[in-house]
Amino acid sequence: MIDAAHFRVSFGEFVKMILQNREIRYLLFAFSIPLAVRAIPEVLMGPYLVGFDSIAYYVPFVYSWIRHGIDFWVFLADVPFLYCILALTALLGVNLVLAIKVVAPLLHGFLALAVYGFSSHALGWSPRKSLLATLLVTLYFVALRVSWDLLRNELALIFLFMALTMIHKGCGDWKGRVLLPLAMILVALSHELVTVILFVIVGTLVLRLLFKREYVEARGLILASLPAVLLFLLIFYAKCKVSSGEFLTVLLSFPAKESEGWLSLNGFSSYPDMVVSMVGFLFYCHLLLLPLAMMGAKSLKNFQIKSWTLWSLAAILSPVVTQSAWFGGYRWVLMLTYPLSFYATDGLTNIKLNSRRLLVFLILGIFTAAFVAMPYGYGVFAFRQYTIYLPSSMLQNSVPLCDCQDTVNALRWLRDNMDKGARLLTHRAFYGWALMMLVEDQVMHYEYGNPERVAEEAARLSHDSIYLIWWVNGFGWYGQPTVSSTFREVYRSGRIAIYTYTVPSA
Secondary structure, rough: OOHHHHHHHHHHHHHHHHHHHHHHHHHHHHHHHHHHHHHHHHHOOOOOOHHHHHHHHHHHHHHEEEEEHHOOHHHHOOOOHHHHHHHHHHHHHOOOEEEHHHHHHHHHHHHHHHHHHHHHHHHOOOHHHHHHHHHHHHHHHHHHHHHHOOOOHHHHHHHHHHHHHHHHHHOOOOOHHHHHHHHHEEEHOHHHHHHHHHHHHHHHHEEEEEEOOOHHHHHHHHHHHHHHHHHHHHHHHHHHHHHOOHHHHHHHOOOOOOOOHHHHHHHOOOOHHHHHHHHHHHHHHHOOOHHHHHHOOOOOOOOHHHHHHHHHHHHHHHHHHHOOOOOOOOOHHHOOOHHHHHHHHHHHHHOOOOOHHHHHHHHHHHHHHHHHHOOOOHHHOOOOOOOOOOOOOOOOOOOEEEHHOOOOOHHHHHHHHHOOOOEEEEEEEHHHHHHHHHHHHHEEEOOOHHHHHHHHHHHHOOOEEEEEEEEOOOOOOOOOOOOOOOOOEEEEEEEEEEEEEOOOOO
16 A cells, blocks of 8 residues: 555655756746647636637537538548547537637647757757747747647647658658658648648658669658658548539639639738738748848758748749739748747857847747737737738637627527527628527528628528627628628627618618
8 A cells, every 4th residue: 555645755756856857857848838828818718719710610610520420522621630639529528619728728738849859859959949949939929820720730730840850860760661651641631731841841852862862761751751642632632522623723823803702801902912911921920030030040951941941931922923822821921930930049049148138038028928918909919910810919719809708698699589490690700609509500601701692692581580790880800890781780799799681672
């Protein structure tokens, strides 16, 4: 029988032994600090989700899978790994909102561990410098924006850094032949954009090995990549099959004119306007890192980081040359923060004066704290030039924190007052909210289109009543500050209102 006092002493000695181990201590810091910072907005948001995609896409996708099942090709086209994790937790009885709130900080912590491992083993940096790189890579405000709601990207980045670390060690042993292909497959199952980054890095490495006549290493890397390449092509085929070719059309061409939908949603009046906006967004995101990154570029010669950086820049600027679709859009700008952060880490360590280092840490810390904890509309991100890509605060999802309870109040009122034959029209911003609180058959999703047109069509189908949830006039988001006069307000809670559709008189 184990004595309790002896167990406490033994456990204390065990913890002390771990903390005295320098490598383990830095690993714990690398995991716990980014996790804790990412958990702050989850705590401040209370019972509500953090992140637009979290409520607008992840919740509807998982509910759809659980309630209706899913076709194989649709399943594959969704690049499903994160959805599988969330669906499994929901099937085990865990509340889906709670699961997402827990998974998001954990993903950020595990990404930090993957970055630390890459810094330590692939770049050969000391534990202290690897920890510095980890904190900069994960706590820079652009990286936190990725963690805000692009959880599939973040999951893929975890496996990407694991794969890059294993590639650096070589493909000759069993890890290279088994674990490396598995890591690449998991990247392909997590997110398409990160998969493209992986293939670009691997492709350039293979060409470099062939140029250096290292044929055995090149063949090993090609064989390790082959399963992920085949899976990626299958996913691409599934997307084209599910969308009946629409995915390929959008991928290859940018629409010149569009009166509503995605082009107007992003606020672009023309193609040149899009180019100027995206280049401006590039500098908006990385102006703080660029001076440090330029300093670090002289000393950091890692081929993987260089390939990632050059490809991201090429993807960002490609519309200027090709005048075609900006595949990946603003996400290429967000993905650029990771390689730039490694260059910036090297540049930061090259600064000799401690006072200058402290000034850099202070500036970066202010931006991080403001993004994590300041309410919507306040702090250094209060100006809203690029809020379509990067929110002014993490304390929001598809609506700001100040509107979350009012959204719940409005939907509760509607649930208690709408007839069975009535329908609620929902913009993408309110779709996930509605699915959590209403009967699914009563929800009509119009994405980013015109609710008045959808209401006209629904009226022809003789529904009892047609409702709309939106902000009160003058406060609307997503390029729709007001509601058409054909909708009459019947309930209001704060800035959120329920409207009913009235058929215009002939």
